Amino acid sequence: MADAVDVRIPITLLTGFLGSGKTTVLNNLLKPSFWERLLRAPPLTAVIMNEFGSIGLDHQLVDNTQGTMALLSGGCVCCEIQGSLVPTLKNLWMGRRDGKIPPYERIIIETTGIADPTPILETLLRSDWVAKRHYLDGVVTTVDAVFGSGQLDQHFEAVRQVAGADRLLLTKTDLADAATIAQLESRLASLNPAAPVVQVQHGNVSPDHIFKLRAYHQSEPVKAKQWLAAENFRLVTGGSPLKTSGILNPSAPLHTGADGRIRSFSLQFEHALPWAGVAEALETLAEFCSQRLLRMKAIVNVQEYPGRPVVLHAVQHLFYPSIELPAWPDDDHRSRFVFITADLDEAFVSQLLTSFTQTVTTSPRDTFGA
Numbered sequence: 023m024a025d026a027v028d029v030r031i032p033i034t035l036l037t038g039f040l041g042s043g044k045t046t047v048l049n050n051l052l053k054p055s056f057w058e059r060l061l062r063a064p065p066l067t068a069v070i071m072n073e074f075g076s077i078g079l080d081h082q083l084v085d086n087t088q089g090t091m092a093l094l095s096g097g098c099v100c101c102e103i104q105g106s107l108v109p110t111l112k113n114l115w116m117g118r119r120d121g122k123i124p125p126y127e128r129i130i131i132e133t134t135g136i137a138d139p140t141p142i143l144e145t146l147l148r149s150d151w152v153a154k155r156h157y158l159d160g161v162v163t164t165v166d167a168v169f170g171s172g173q174l175d176q177h178f179e180a181v182r183q184v185a186g187a188d189r190l191l192l193t194k195t196d197l198a199d200a201a202t203i204a205q206l207e208s209r210l211a212s213l214n215p216a217a218p219v220v221q222v223q224h225g226n227v228s229p230d231h232i233f234k235l236r237a238y239h240q241s242e243p244v245k246a247k248q249w250l251a252a253e254n255f256r257l258v259t260g261g262s263p264l265k266t267s268g269i270l271n272p273s274a275p276l277h278t279g280a281d282g283r284i285r286s287f288s289l290q291f292e293h294a295l296p297w298a299g300v301a302e303a304l305e306t307l308a309e310f311c312s313q314r315l316l317r318m319k320a321i322v323n324v325q326e327y328p329g330r331p332v333v334l335h336a337v338q339h340l341f342y343p344s345i346e347l348p349a350w351p352d353d354d355h356r357s358r359f360v361f362i363t364a365d366l367d368e369a370f371v372s373q374l375l376t377s378f379t380q381t382v383t384t385s386p387r388d389t390f391g392a
């Protein structure tokens with residue numbers, strides 16, 4: 023689990039609504055001149071697109087028989103997803119192993135503009151073959167400074183992309199006035215308080231905002247605390263009795279992105295919690311409200327693991343393997359959960375966690391694959 027022994031290849035998921043500047047960011051990152059200016063060697067990067075022809079890179083095919091691989095001038099490998107993601111990753115891996123393509127060090131997957139990135143995350147997590155050789159480093163979402171607000175109003179996919187992000191790149195800030203940018207930044211901060219927002223013009227963004235985020239592998243206590251950013255979320259205390267489903271607009275489909283339906287909030291618990299109770303509460307949420315659970319992260323003081331807080335996170339129904347930290351980041355040993363939900367009553371979530379962690383005391387710890 024420690025970084026030093028993790029030889030798997032990091033995958034960055036680059037997502038964002040149609041035309042929001044994903045390819046522009048990607049093109050910039052693949053340019054050798056960009057890295058020369060930074061006085062850094064460009065990492066060998068394999069790029070996977072899931073939209074044929076959406077990138078105007080000047081490349082030269084190296085494996086025309088399969089029609090999927092290309093060697094880019096910057097030493098990058100590019101392919102379009104043909105079929106599912108797993109065969110594409112296998113093709114790349116075998117080409118790399120057999121020396122047919124350069125030994126890429128990382129992979130960027132650019133999603134289509136209207137894609138919900140969750141199925142890609144699911145593939146990365148559920149395929150044993152993929153998970154043994156790769157890990158998800160982070161989700162980076164581009165948001166158009168000019169049209170982003172309207173897209174968030176009209177398309178729930180745009181909201182999902184923002185809620186699932188570990189970094190938000192606010193693009194085209196050269197085209198928007200300061201007031202529009204400030205308004206959108208504050209909206210993004212309320213939709214996803216944990217994701218730093220970085221302004222970007224013409225794709226010019228520091229690679230440090232894209233690579234090595236370790237968003238799904240927070241094994242260092244202090245970084246895990248920053249990653250959780252619980253202090254940026256509205257703290258919810260107490261809760262309603264569990265009489266309802268917790269769903270606020272049961273008949274309203276999740277097609278529009280009105281911000282009033284999105285809740286970002288945190289819960290905290292003073293005492294250590296039984297692992298089985300935490301697992302059961304989160305399983306229940308995932309089972310009954312998965313579409314409405316856009317993102318969840320937590321650092322939990324588990325009764326059975328004193329002194330070793332457990333990091334958890336989920337995107338919709340997908341729970342990632344839990345990670346035990348070697349120590350707490352500081353003296354604050356309370357369990358903290360942060361949630362971004364759609365039409366899900368925060369008081370209900372609070373009560374669900376409270377009630378499960380008070381009633382369940384023992385069970386093997388296997389739910390989140392620690």
Ligand SMILES: Nc1nc2c(ncn2[C@@H]2O[C@H](COP(=O)(O)OP(=O)(O)OP(=O)(O)O)[C@@H](O)[C@H]2O)c(=O)[nH]1
Nearest residue numbers: 040041042043044045046076135193194223224225
């Ligand atoms: N002025 C300006 N134009 C930009 C910026 N970033 C991207 N663009 C332009 O916006 C348009 C869309 O950018 P893309 O990078 O193709 O966006 P995308 O998200 O990859 O688009 P799709 O793949 O179609 O979803 C292009 O014409 C870019 O040149 C920016 O920061 N400033």
